[in-house]
Amino acid sequence: MPAAATEPAPPAKARSMQEIIDAAKPSDWRALDPARTLYMELDSGRVVVELAPQFAPEHVANITALAHEGFWNGMSINRSQDNFVVQWGDPEGENEANRKPLGSAKGKLPAEFSRASEGLAFHALPDRDGWAPQVGFVDGFPAARDPEQGQAWLAHCYGMVGAGRDLAADSSTGAELYVVIGQSPRQLDRNITTVGRVVEGIERLSVLARGTGPLGFYEQPSQRTPIRAIRLASDVPAAERSPIEVLRSDTPLFDELVEARRNRRDDFYKRPAGHIDLCNVPLPSRRTPGK
Template identity: 55%
Template sequence: MPKMPLTLIPRSLLSLAMAAMAAGASLPAHANIAKPKTGAEVLAQSPDSDWRPLDPENTLLMELPQGQVLIELAPRFAPAHVANIRALALGGFYDGLAIVRVQDNFVAQWGDPLGEDAAKAKPLSAGASPKIPAEFSIPLKSIPKADFARLPDLDGWAKLTGFVDGFPVAADPQKGRAWLAHCYATVGAGRSDAPDSSTGAELYAVIGQAPRGLDLNITTVGRVLKGIELLSSLPRGGTNMGFYDKPEQRHGIQRVRLLAQVPEAERPALQVLRTDSKTWPLWLDTRRKRGGWFVYNPQHVDLCGVSAPTRAAK
């Protein structure tokens, strides 16, 4: 019997067929429609070479009473600030300081509660400078094209976005500059009114919806790889931008060290998916093209809607 041309199939039959497919009805074996891989499947099938270890010289381990917060620093984007932060950690500057601000849907901020009083402020560690330049962006041309895993999806804040070394990056090709974007878990250096007033002695992590309006206004220095939930679940501060009203409300920091200071056997054993790997675009595609439970598939992913996955080191 000759097959009925697709254009002559009654609309009612097409509707029934589509409804059956949506309801999960089995298809003929000859249909041979491949089921898209899930993100977990893509990561599970990735080769070990697509993952990288943490750099002990550029990773902070912050110890809170609630647990550990692991922060990866970004020396490519903020070399002077990262150098200062390393010196502060090596000198024990952050030990015994506190989380002084937790603003809902915004940031958790830590530093010296007495930092604004020069007479009472804790002195910076040896090797840390009290004055360094603002590092809001770097030349776009300084990033090799092979290192920049660009996103094809549109972004309302920048003409070009993607990932470099696992960090979310935005760029303006016309002005020739690139910068770390303020996504969830991004870490920045708090400053006062002067653009060059940050030193890394006061840091914050984004714990809410991505405040991209801060981009190019504050030096961003890294991102939280592990333990962001310990910061985002803290009690919110008062009406003054989330700063705690009373000293007893603050949350003490036990100590902050570079991983290089931690005995190797005691270091958190994590690996990060390389954003210049073959697995990265495959994993991104699983975020862009959702299946299974999803009824509507937007076929889109934004810069702050994804992050480089981590896994326990093998």
């Protein structure tokens, strides 16, 4: 008798984003480097910022010097503009006579809007982008690339941190920083030096009362949020550090995570989108297990 025909196995059910994260191995995660991690200490708690020296080395060097010397300690958050940014620094920064000295940090830096793409481990997304020929991730940072020009740059996604400047391209020092808290203002890409991203505590900044002055600046000193300190994690005793790991963005598991977000297949979604925007890709973090 002929062998009975076998039914093809049903396709494996796609895993949800949470199932993918739960299945991640220790090698799918990486710990933050204390030498390039900032802790902003507010009355409401800690905000953790990972710096990106591979894109803005001179700005990051200035920022680490400022943090190491306590430049921001006792300063404030001075601006909260709805659907845009929260900004902090010296409230007397515009007053040359009263502004705080930068210490050993440089008073003049080059604009670091982009860099050569050669040498970067660029992990591209599958979909087109309206702002760049290619988009993807470099070491967990959302980034864009122009292969013809050989240039790459960080993208202004939610939670990204940039260095405020005046009209001149080279007028930023890293002393005035902001974080994106609204719809991704990608028009700022390659117009401002982007220095890192918030990996934990963004909610402590995004919920701040909006400023009523021009560009969301607070009109009264009493409206500002005081900053207890901004410190390098490497200057903080190990027992007081935040033991954070972030999901690596250069692995097959991350690709699966992107696809799970790109084509949602849970019961609520009736039609997969087949597309994902760079700034809508999740960048999971977690507390290191056992710590």
